[in-house]
Amino acid sequence: MKRSPLIPFLMIAIFGILLMLSISFFGVTQQAEILEDDEENGEEEEEEFEDPIEHGEAVYEESCLQCHGDNLEGGSGPAIDGYDADDTLQAIEEGPGSMPAGTAEGEDAEAVAEYVENYE
Numbered sequence: 001m002k003r004s005p006l007i008p009f010l011m012i013a014i015f016g017i018l019l020m021l022s023i024s025f026f027g028v029t030q031q032a033e034i035l036e037d038d039e040e041n042g043e044e045e046e047e048e049f050e051d052p053i054e055h056g057e058a059v060y061e062e063s064c065l066q067c068h069g070d071n072l073e074g075g076s077g078p079a080i081d082g083y084d085a086d087d088t089l090q091a092i093e094e095g096p097g098s099m100p101a102g103t104a105e106g107e108d109a110e111a112v113a114e115y116v117e118n119y120e
């Protein structure tokens with residue numbers, strides 16, 4: 001029996017289609033993995049600050065240090081070491097005098113207030 005000349009042609013075509021499908025399928029699963037990785041990283045960042053004092057220290061260095069000094073000893077702003085957490089929160093919210101209001105917000109503000117109150 002004579003084989004149709006179309007058969008090898010079709011086989012190559014089918015092989016090509018299957019190859020394309022498997023590569024794109026591989027790509028899609030990889031994408032899901034990459035996204036998952038990103039999510040895990042995000043969680044880690046939040047977990048880094050399980051200790052509120054550590055969180056507060058990071059916020060302090062970011063938002064307060066330039067005016068209140070490395071060791072809360074003061075600079076362009078007054079010394080604030082040992083300042084009561086409630087008073088600190090109030091200062092952050094209201095921005096007394098030339099201190100800008102809202103330099104920290106929400107959890108960041110609470111954490112930095114704890115940090116200031118417990119600073120030694």
Ligand code: HEC
Pocket residue numbers: 059060063064065066067068076077078080083087088091092096097098099100103104112113116
């Ligand atoms: C741009 C500079 C600046 C930044 C940033 C800043 N402060 Fe101040 N802060 C000041 C100045 C100036 C004062 C004094 C205001 C006054 O009473 O005239 C002050 C006052 C305070 C006081 C005392 C308020 C009082 O009643 O005497 C506290 C507490 C305080 N700041 C905490 C913080 C914390 C916490 C942060 C960061 C989240 C921060 N500050 C960021 C400039 C700054």
